[in-house]
Amino acid sequence: MTTAKRRALDGARHARIVETKHVQLARDRDADPRDVADKLADALDDDVGDDLLRLVFTACHPVLTTEARVALTLRLVGGLTTSEIARAFLVPEPTIGQRIFRAKRTLADARVPFEVPRGAERADRLESVLEVIYLVFNEGHVATRARA
Numbered sequence: 001m002t003t004a005k006r007r008a009l010d011g012a013r014h015a016r017i018v019e020t021k022h023v024q025l026a027r028d029r030d031a032d033p034r035d036v037a038d039k040l041a042d043a044l045d046d047d048v049g050d051d052l053l054r055l056v057f058t059a060c061h062p063v064l065t066t067e068a069r070v071a072l073t074l075r076l077v078g079g080l081t082t083s084e085i086a087r088a089f090l091v092p093e094p095t096i097g098q099r100i101f102r103a104k105r106t107l108a109d110a111r112v113p114f115e116v117p118r119g120a121e122r123a124d125r126l127e128s129v130l131e132v133i134y135l136v137f138n139e140g141h142v143a144t145r146a147r148a
Contacts, residue, residue, distance in 0.1 A: 052077065053129075054116045060128040062121075063110050068103035069128045070135065075100050078136045088135045 059073040071089070074080045082100065086093040117125055 056129050056132055057122060057125055058114060058116055060125045060132065061107060061112050062124055063112060064103050064106055066128055066131070068099050068106070069125075070131050071096055071099045072103040073128070073132045074135060078132065080136070085135075088138065 055077045056073055059077055060069045064072065067089070071085050074085045074088070075082065080088075082097050083093050085100075086096040089096060116122075
């Protein structure tokens, strides 16, 4: 009896949720596409909301190659060692060390300002930021060394 009662309650809840979602989808479908585009453009200009994520966006500057952006960000913002980054990229440690050194030098030579990107510039950096987040997660999951 208890199982049947709970299944009936779950079925009723599910039906209520489905109805709510259908109403929401119908409202979204009827919305003006320009309004949706404006909301997305406004979202790109919103504050990131997290200090560490702001630093990741700042470090992933487009003047660097994708590999250099990710390696530099993992080293400076993520706190990973050069050997951990080399394992993530499946390349020798000296290669990553040189990549990080060249990235720092490139940023200094280009006199890149230290600022959080906005709008389209943030969208250009998103792929690198997502790659950094994935590799930090991967390193945390694998845990190649104990952290204090």
